[in-house]
Amino acid sequence: MKFSTLTTVAFATLASALNIVITNDDTFATANIRAAYHSLKEAGHNVFMVAPVYQQSGKGGTFNLPTKPTLEKDGEFGSVKAGQPAWGYEEEDNHIWYTDCTPAASVSFALDYVIPNFFAGVPIDLVIGGPNEGVNVGPAVYTLSGTVGSSYYAVSRGIPAIAFSASGDEHIYYKDPVHGYEINKDNATYPANIHAKKIVELVNALDKARGDNPRLLPLGVGLNVNFPLVGSEVENNACNNPEYVNSRLTGGAWQLRVAFNETSGAFGMNILLGDQVPGINAALNGNPNLPGETIASAANTCKASISVYSVDYDANIQLEEETRYLFKSVIA
Ligand SMILES: *[C@@H]1O[C@H](CO)[C@@H](O)[C@H](O)[C@H]1NC(C)=O
Ligand SMILES: *[C@@H]1O[C@H](CO)[C@@H](O)[C@H](O)[C@H]1NC(C)=O
Numbered sequence: 001m002k003f004s005t006l007t008t009v010a011f012a013t014l015a016s017a018l019n020i021v022i023t024n025d026d027t028f029a030t031a032n033i034r035a036a037y038h039s040l041k042e043a044g045h046n047v048f049m050v051a052p053v054y055q056q057s058g059k060g061g062t063f064n065l066p067t068k069p070t071l072e073k074d075g076e077f078g079s080v081k082a083g084q085p086a087w088g089y090e091e092e093d094n095h096i097w098y099t100d101c102t103p104a105a106s107v108s109f110a111l112d113y114v115i116p117n118f119f120a121g122v123p124i125d126l127v128i129g130g131p132n133e134g135v136n137v138g139p140a141v142y143t144l145s146g147t148v149g150s151s152y153y154a155v156s157r158g159i160p161a162i163a164f165s166a167s168g169d170e171h172i173y174y175k176d177p178v179h180g181y182e183i184n185k186d187n188a189t190y191p192a193n194i195h196a197k198k199i200v201e202l203v204n205a206l207d208k209a210r211g212d213n214p215r216l217l218p219l220g221v222g223l224n225v226n227f228p229l230v231g232s233e234v235e236n237n238a239c240n241n242p243e244y245v246n247s248r249l250t251g252g253a254w255q256l257r258v259a260f261n262e263t264s265g266a267f268g269m270n271i272l273l274g275d276q277v278p279g280i281n282a283a284l285n286g287n288p289n290l291p292g293e294t295i296a297s298a299a300n301t302c303k304a305s306i307s308v309y310s311v312d313y314d315a316n317i318q319l320e321e322e323t324r325y326l327f328k329s330v331i332a
Helices: 031-042 103-118 146-156 191-209 317-330
Strands: 019-023 046-052 087-090 093-099 126-133 161-166 221-226 243-247 254-261 266-273 303-310
Touching: 019 031, 019 103, 031 046, 031 126, 031 191, 046 103, 093 103, 103 126, 103 146, 126 146, 126 191, 146 161, 146 221, 146 303, 161 191, 191 243
Parallel strands: 019 046, 019 126, 046 093, 126 161, 161 221, 243 303
Antiparallel strands: 087 093, 221 303, 254 266
């Protein structure tokens, strides 16, 4: 790794090439993000990886920037050493950047620093978060998951975004001599390769469907995609090409609760499901006929769920009017 001033870099010239930023919360050194990056590039897209150097799971949309010019401890898997710059790109590929930021801030780091200063400010067509190591289902992940946080941050900026999450939650270094992406590049049952193939399929489908529309997705809208267990994670490699299905965020969605352990005197977390968390499953928006993604993308279904979300958190007009009435006595 190094950090120095780059001259403006030529970018892909294919007519259908999209300018894509990819990030995650498990770091730039994981197998999943590397496989997705390379597959999107091979499909002809102009891809920029700008992702955290430290594990940022559970950070949601938190917006933390580097506070020092150098790293105080080694990056994930020792990928970058303590004392190296807090952000930089790989010597062999200047489209691969690490940064000491949270995922949402990494997107801004890409849009507001890397792209304008090093890549002539090319317009970004799509931001991809993930694939995350572990599923991200239901609205609760919108305050918890850093991978999802990167995606709704991008949508808030007006850039189409998709968060991808995998059922397999193993934390894998892309250079691991046995389980890594580099050694498994051509392995058809390697889960990260299967996620990557499905990502290219969805991105290219959106590109084709939009016709003359400059946007891949409507303004203020993003997608949340969850993959089941795939490839070598499934007995007899029975799921190498999961089918995409429609879903919604709510419906069987979970929320956390505090659980106090009297024996150990320590706090832990429990998960509350479905009817125990009626608020999150009220289905105020969205299509109630679609299956909740919590159910649709269950690990062993060989189905990948796609939910459509918006970053408009206002209650719809009918609910707003109904609620407004309740506090009208204090309104001027
Ligand atoms: C492909 O990757 C999986 C998961 O790491 C592994 O179990 C399997 O042995 C690999 N296959 C080959 C041919 O290397
Ligand atoms: C509570 O703590 C004890 C002692 O550490 C432990 O053995 C037990 O498994 C814990 N119970 C739960 C439900 O986590």
